[in-house]
Amino acid sequence: MSATVGDYLLYRLSQWGIRRIYGYPGDGINGIIGALGRTTEFQFIQARHEEMAAFMACAHAKFTGEVGVCLATSGPGAIHLLNGLYDAKLDHQPVVAIVGQQARAALGGHYQQEVDLVTLFKDVASEYVTMVTKSAAVRHAVDRAVRIAQIERTVTCVIVPNDLQEETYEKPARAHGTLHSSVAYSVPRVLPQEQDLRRAADVLNAGKKVAMLVGAGVLNAADEVMQVAEVLGAGVAKALLGKAVLPDDLPYVTGAIGLLGTKPSWDLMMECDTLLMVGTSFPYSEFLPKEGQARGVQIDLDGRMLAIRYPMEVALTGDSKETLRALIPMLQRKQDRSWREQVEKGVRQWWKTSEAQAMNSANPINPQRVFWELSPKLPDGVILTADSGSGTNWFARDIKIRKGMMASLSGNLATMGCGVPYAIGAKFAFPHRPVLAMVGDGAMQMNGNGELVTVAKYWKQWKDPRFIILVLNNRDLNQVTWEQRVMAGDPKTPATQDLPDFPYAKYAESLGLKGIRVDRPEQIARAWDEALSADRPVVYEAYVDPDVPPLPPHITFEQATNFARSLLGGDVDAGGVMKQSIKGMVDKLLPHKD
Structure with a gap:
């Protein structure tokens, strides 16, 4: 059987050393999906959503230094990739997106799922985006996409119409107007004068x-x-x-x-x-x-x-x-x-202050304590991922990194929803290492619960089963709530900020994973021991107090004024917020208290 364009595209990716593709199928990429079924060179990871596939490819790039690859169908599938790809672009990570398109004869005819994909990807893949229209062009399209992603540390995109994917591959003729590329690439040494x-x-x-x-x-x-x-x-x-x-x-x-x-x-x-x-x-x-x-x-x-x-x-x-x-x-x-x-x-004093703040009582649990008690229990070589939210404060301040650990999150895009897919990408890249994601309930409801299905699908392939997701269940979009108070001086708006309670640990159990729910401070340490020794992935659900303030290192007069105005303006949680804020300020002044 002659090789199709889909077959050759995968072959060329394999020549670049790529062995894993994250994606979701669709008829716009049927020719590539069929080719995946005919090769043993690749591991295809089926995410629950194309955005998650892009996050996983970004995480692969961040934790390995290699090019991450994601695959999506035309139209809606391609659109779904964008947030994860922007995450990679803004954090300077090499990711190649392979995207399907409608048949060439239909383009320009307002066909179903027809989207101008070159224009759509022109910003996120600004260094290189191309649509292949001839089989002889697929070679240089893949070569340039991978090479440019590496050298520029950015996102590139190759768009392949679905009818072309199933055509017989023809190498470029030795003729005017053809290109003859290769996989040659070396990392430059860049030094100032x-x-x-x-x-x-x-x-x-x-x-x-x-x-x-x-x-x-x-x-x-x-x-x-x-x-x-x-x-x-x-x-x-x-x-x-x-x-x-x-x-x-x-x-x-x-x-x-x-x-x-x-x-x-x-x-x-x-x-x-x-x-x-x-x-x-x-x-x-x-x-x-x-x-x-x-x-x-x-x-x-x-x-x-x-x-x-x-x-x-x-x-x-x-x-x-x-x-x-x-x-x-x-x-x-x-x-x-x-x-x-x-x-x-100052550093010594800070760690004493942090411990005092973490050990303050709360209703029912101080979220900072969950991180503080986790930190010394982290296994050697653990890979940590964090999401965007108030929990990021505790990850940033209270988790003590040791030599040999890795950690990342969405830096410049600061998007919600990356923590769990990042962890999945890390686990596939390093199946022999423990991985731990730290996410809020907003991010978990946004897409983390869905990706637990992905974890349930694949975890038995991992050499080390230790894969833990910490969920801070505070029933509040907490970071934005605190930004409302401190940055704008507005009281909390329950209609936008309150989240429904959800049984995260029980949901994990329903998928065949392990669920642990902690709602008393004395349970925290023992529950971490249980999670870190489990024989399967774990959701560690911590039922925490949303009123514990993620205090910045320095509070300006304007921020203090805004905060006071928000509480006096009828904040529904004013009592608890005031109580926890006073505790935090006292610890800054008296860090040696019992």
Whole structure:
């Protein structure tokens, strides 16, 4: 039997080393689905929704560094991919979307499910989107899509009409107007000029109070970051996507930065005289030094991201690991370690404060305590995923990363609903490692419950059955509720914020998984032990108090005024909110209390 275009498309992907595709079938990709049935080269993971398939492909890219691939049918299937693809694009992850289209003869005829897919994907796949119309073009379309996704660390898209998928593949003729591509690709070494490295070293050597901010761009350069921090006597804050860069047991690591950040990170930025940003596009300038306060050096592989968050004196385009290696011999060790000692004292104080806040009573459970008691029990090599919501605060602040762990979430898009599909993507990439997702009940109801069906379908294939989803059941879209109060000064709006209660643990049991429901604080630790030793995936449902405030590291006068106005404006939960807020503020002032 002659190879079809669908067969050849898969063959070409396999030549690039791709072995797993996330997707959902449909008649717009029947020719590719049929080809999948004729090959043993690929593992096809059937998500419950195309958006979830795109999230899984993004997670594959984030946790492996390889290209993630997702597959969707024409029309609605293609449209569904967009949110997950934007997540990959904004977090600079290489993902290739393979998308079906209606038959070529029908295009332009207002045919069923006909959507202008090239235009639809032109933004999310701005570096490369093409529709293949001849079998001889599929080779270079796949080659360019994969190569550009890798080199630009972005999303690309190949659109294949369904009638073309089933045609016999013909290689390009040796003729004018044809292309003859290959799978050849190598990772470039990107280094700044030596004179620019020396300028950067001069700035860093002159500083007395050096602060570092690191992100996902240095996940492969932990040793170099530690060397620089040690030589410069610097404190190191971590952007959320860079949470796994350094272990949190290092005394000079101040933790997360921003609204979800820690007080030591705030103090680090507000008191430093020199800022070194490496591999991060952290967007919130109000959490960086005031303009003119600190001299700045930034390193990023993408020159477009340089000097847009803070006015940098030296902006270096280069691979973070290679650039730090080249920079280290030019740095002078700080003899005065008083700044480092000040940073470390703040970090020690912070962890005491966090523990006190986590152990505060709540109705019925303090959500922070769920994370605090989980942290020391995390198994070595665990892969952590988090969703977007108030639980992200506790993930950012209270989970102590150890060496060898990985962690990620939707950073720049900050979309809800990524936590569970991220975890599934991570588990397929590393079936021998434990995986733990941390999500709110809003995200779980949005799509997590659906993807539990995917977990039930596949979990017996995983070498290590440890796959845990923590669901914070607070019956509230909590992050937005708190943003209403603090940012806008509005009381909670029950019509938009209240969520229906749902039996997450019982639902897991109905799928053949393990469900654990915790509604008393004394159950938390024992339930974590049970979940982490289970012989199958677990939903750990924590029935938590929505009134515990995810306090930012620094509260402005405007935020305090808005908060007071929201409570005085008739917030339905004003009593509980006030009670829990006072407890949190007392802990900041008296962190050593029993």
